Amino acid sequence: MQNIIPRIAAIHDLSGFGRCSLTVIIPILSAMGMQVCPLPTAVLSTHTGGFENYTFVDLTDHMQDYIEHWKSLDLRFDCIYSGFLGSVRQIAIVGNFIKAFRKQKQLVVVDPVLGDDGKLYDTFGEEMIQKMGELVQFADIITPNMTEAAFLLNEPYPENMDESKLKSWLLRLADKGPNTVIITSVPDHMSENKTAVVAYNRKDQKIWKVSCDYIPTDYPGTGDIFTSALIGSLLQGDSLPIALDRAVQFLSMAIRSTFGYQCPTREGVLIERLLENLKAPIISSSYQMLE
Ligand code: PXL
Numbered sequence: 328m329q330n331i332i333p334r335i336a337a338i339h340d341l342s343g344f345g346r347c348s349l350t351v352i353i354p355i356l357s358a359m360g361m362q363v364c365p366l367p368t369a370v371l372s373t374h375t376g377g378f379e380n381y382t383f384v385d386l387t388d389h390m391q392d393y394i395e396h397w398k399s400l401d402l403r404f405d406c407i408y409s410g411f412l413g414s415v416r417q418i419a420i421v422g423n424f425i426k427a428f429r430k431q432k433q434l435v436v437v438d439p440v441l442g443d444d445g446k447l448y449d450t451f452g453e454e455m456i457q458k459m460g461e462l463v464q465f466a467d468i469i470t471p472n473m474t475e476a477a478f479l480l481n482e483p484y485p486e487n488m489d490e491s492k493l494k495s496w497l498l499r500l501a502d503k504g505p506n507t508v509i510i511t512s513v514p515d516h517m518s519e520n521k522t523a524v525v526a527y528n529r530k531d532q533k534i535w536k537v538s539c540d541y542i543p544t545d546y547p548g549t550g551d552i553f554t555s556a557l558i559g560s561l562l563q564g565d566s567l568p569i570a571l572d573r574a575v576q577f578l579s580m581a582i583r584s585t586f587g588y589q590c591p592t593r594e595g596v597l598i599e600r601l602l603e604n605l606k607a608p609i610i611s612s613s614y615q616m617l618e
């Protein structure tokens with residue numbers, strides 16, 4: 328039986344304050360008409376960027392029982408979407424989850440959450456980088472930012488990125504298994520003060536780029552917002568370039584409206600009043616196909 332409402336297994340942490348991971352993934356995908364079923368990896372009082380003394384409960388030891396219960400219910404997912412993991416051991420748990428729940432016409436998205444701005448997040452080390460590199464083989468789509476792409480390819484974080492290097496990174500990441508590689512937060516050297524998202528689809532060998540204005544600030548959770556809007560768009564039947572456009576437009580609008588209020592950056596992007604926009608038809612699209 329098909330799911331009436333597209334159903335997504337969301338394997339991420341729950342951070343109580345600071346708008347990232349499940350606290351943005353659930354509202355965005357729900358607003359787009361999807362059912363989100365969280366498989367929590369850890370529970371934190373806040374995210375790890377910009378707060379001190381946050382509490383962290385690692386749920387590794389509880390995940391397998393949780394998954395066994397889902398197996399006994401014969402749950403079927405239209406999408407499996409993983410992100411921030413609580414321990415290196417969770418990589419194997421997520422890999423096995425994907426194998427056990429794999430079915431046809433399903434989208435498996437691995438956001439290899441490791442770090443940002445050239446740095447690893449607090450809770451991760453070398454082993455996590457290496458194992459995350461193994462998890463991406465199970466994905467249809469991966470969505471690393473530039474920092475994560477560099478870690479996965481064992482390359483230094485690039486100070487500047489030209490188009491040929493970018494293309495080679497996309498192809499090398501696709502060689503690890505995923506059909507579609509999307510790199511976010513790419514500085515766009517073709518135009519000043521722009522940042523871009525680039526995507527490579529191995530099946531049709533196309534590379535897409537969507538640029539947007541760069542805003543000089545760093546909010547947590549932007550990767551989760553982008554990937555959630557992208558998944559919602561793909562599951563509702565949009566093409567890859569339109570889904571990229573929709574996700575970039577939603578994220579940039581959310582960042583611009585947040586920036587105008589001058590709230591503390593660590594509280595994240597104020598998505599709450601913008602969720603309605605996710606339902607709106609795309610009015611203008613700006614994707615480009617790179618040769
Ligand atoms: O959005 C990425 C993310 C997810 N979960 C936790 C984080 C971060 C980024 O800082 O700290 C707990």
